[in-house]
Structure formats: C-alpha cells, structure tokens
Amino acid sequence: MELRAKILVVGGGAIGGLVAWRLSINHNLSVSVVCRSNYDAISRHGYRISSALYGEGTYIPESVFASVEQAQSAGPYDYVVVALKALPNIYDCPSLIAPVISANTMIVLMQNGIGIEASFAERFPEAPLASTACFVSVKQTSPGHLKHGAFAMLAAGMHDGFRTRPNIRKLQQLLRILEHNQVNCLYEHDVQPYRWQKHILNGSTNPVSVVCGGSSCQEMVRNDHCCKLLQELMAEIFVLGKAVTGKAFPGVDGIVDPQSATDYIKSIPVPVYTSMLVDSQCKRPMELEVILKNPILLAEKHNVDVPNMKAMYALLSMIEAGYSK
The missing domain is CATH 3.40.50.720 (NAD(P)-binding Rossmann-like Domain)
Incomplete structure (x- = not known):
C-alpha cells in the first residue's frame, strides 16, 4: 500500500x-x-x-x-x-x-x-x-x-x-x-557508525578551517602541516567512534582511515568550504557542542585521549566568544 x-x-x-x-x-x-x-x-x-x-x-x-x-x-x-x-x-x-x-x-x-x-x-x-x-x-x-x-x-x-x-x-x-x-x-x-563515519570529515575539516582563517578543504590537505593535523584529528575520531559504538566504520566514499580521508578531499574537483567556516565568517553560532564538546565528553567516559579535539574546542570557543560580544 x-x-x-x-x-x-x-x-x-x-x-x-x-x-x-x-x-x-x-x-x-x-x-x-x-x-x-x-x-x-x-x-x-x-x-x-x-x-x-x-x-x-x-x-x-x-x-x-x-x-x-x-x-x-x-x-x-x-x-x-x-x-x-x-x-x-x-x-x-x-x-x-x-x-x-x-x-x-x-x-x-x-x-x-x-x-x-x-x-x-x-x-x-x-x-x-x-x-x-x-x-x-x-x-x-x-x-x-x-x-x-x-x-x-x-x-x-x-x-x-x-x-x-x-x-x-x-x-x-x-x-x-x-x-x-x-x-x-x-x-x-544501528545508524551510529554512519554518524561517526560522517564525523570523520565534519569533526576535522570544520574546526581546522576556522582556525586556518578561510582555507578550503583542498588547500588544507595540500599543506603538509595542516594535513598532518587533520589526520591526527581524524585518527582520534576513528578510535573514539569505535570505542563508543563497538563497531567498525562502514567506509562510505572509501574512507577507512585518515590517509584515505585526506586523499578523498584531494579528489574533489571544486573548492569545498565548511559550514562552520561560513558560520564564523558571518559571525553566527557554530555547532561546537555537537561537533566537538559531545565527542570530548564521550572520550572522557570511554577513556580515549583526544588532545587535538580538546585544543580545537578551546580555540573555537574563544573565537566564537570574540565575535559574539
């Protein structure tokens, strides 16, 4: 019917x-x-x-x-x-x-x-x-x-x-x-492994793009130092997501590890600018709670070390507070 x-x-x-x-x-x-x-x-x-x-x-x-x-x-x-x-x-x-x-x-x-x-x-x-x-x-x-x-x-x-x-x-x-x-x-x-799969890019490129001051995702992965930071953030997300869900990631778009994730970004033919970057440029609230804070709280619960994630949350909280005055 x-x-x-x-x-x-x-x-x-x-x-x-x-x-x-x-x-x-x-x-x-x-x-x-x-x-x-x-x-x-x-x-x-x-x-x-x-x-x-x-x-x-x-x-x-x-x-x-x-x-x-x-x-x-x-x-x-x-x-x-x-x-x-x-x-x-x-x-x-x-x-x-x-x-x-x-x-x-x-x-x-x-x-x-x-x-x-x-x-x-x-x-x-x-x-x-x-x-x-x-x-x-x-x-x-x-x-x-x-x-x-x-x-x-x-x-x-x-x-x-x-x-x-x-x-x-x-x-x-x-x-x-x-x-x-x-x-x-x-x-x-159980859809949560797919949520974490999407978070590999969301939880890394979004915050780093704001700190980089306006770079596209492709520009970030072409810079060796920035690419390394992105991959370290992605590695934290992979470890944390598996600890939280107890399951492997589904591998959408062939993304199965940090290297394949940054390779995927390089393959995108048109410049990609993250939504968090656009929000920051327009001085709008960023999705810091669900992109960074909630995963950090889960990391503490599951005893997973996420130093890069914590650094991004600290920096972006200050950036948002600065333009929200």
Missing part, C-alpha cells in the same frame, strides 16, 4: 529544502516547510535548485511557515523532519518542535553531530525517534537557491528504545519514497 502522510520539515535550508523537494514528488504526501532566515524568499518564490544529479528545478512547497507555532494549525503530522542546525547551547530544539509532536508523530533527525538524539528521546518518550546521517553535498548559495552535487545518500535507523516493528516499518516507508525519487537510502538497525 502506498504511503499517504503529512510531513513537516523544520528547517528549510540546504538539507531540509532538498529532502522536502524529493519527498514532494510523491503526490500522496503533503509536505510543508518551516523556514527561518530564508522565509521571505521561500514563501514568495520557492526554491531554485541546481543539481548535478537531478538537473535544474523549481520547488514550491505546499505550505511555508515562519514558525512551528504557525505550522501547528495545519497538523497533525505523521513525520516531522528536523533539519535545523544543532545548537543546543543557543536554543532547545525539542522545545522548539514540541507544538507539532504527538505520540503518533515520527521525529526524523537530519542534523550534524554526535549525541544529538538524547534530548529528543527524553522530551518525547512516546514519539518514535529516528536518526539520519546525511551524506549529501548541498549548500544554499543565497536564500532559496540550492546547489547540489552528484551524490545523495541517507543512512537512517530508529534510536535506542524505539526499534519496534511498526516504527521500523514506518521509517522504511519514508525511505522507500526517497529511494524511488533518486535518493540512495539505507535502513540501519
């Missing part, structure tokens, strides 16, 4: 906009988007998308809301996709989405970082919670304008305590729709 569902995407930036677009191709789905800084552009003109995989496209969401409170009146929702930046030190994301969550709403997290699920599970013990690692090269070049590369893969699974057959089936139905619409999707019983 084909899924008929009402979906709300909270966070209409790059990932949220792209996922909403691919879901909306299925006409049995009602897909709405909550936008924040780009609300005016999306509500007036929708999205303009340039994709190496999907081609050129325009996407006008069924409904665009300026807040979750506005979206509440159009509910209830079968799925709420959370694609906001993970900034627990700035705002409480579970409280933000609370108006649209019921016991029948599946929460699907599409955020960066490590340890992001616990606050949602605590706030909504009855609502099924899924976590997703997004391997998607997409950025919002200006409000409502998305530039996407040639790759889109999501690895998703139910969070601990929510792995019942009905919940798994409901998540798999959503993934099948995305798969049908050319998004490569994997259902994983």
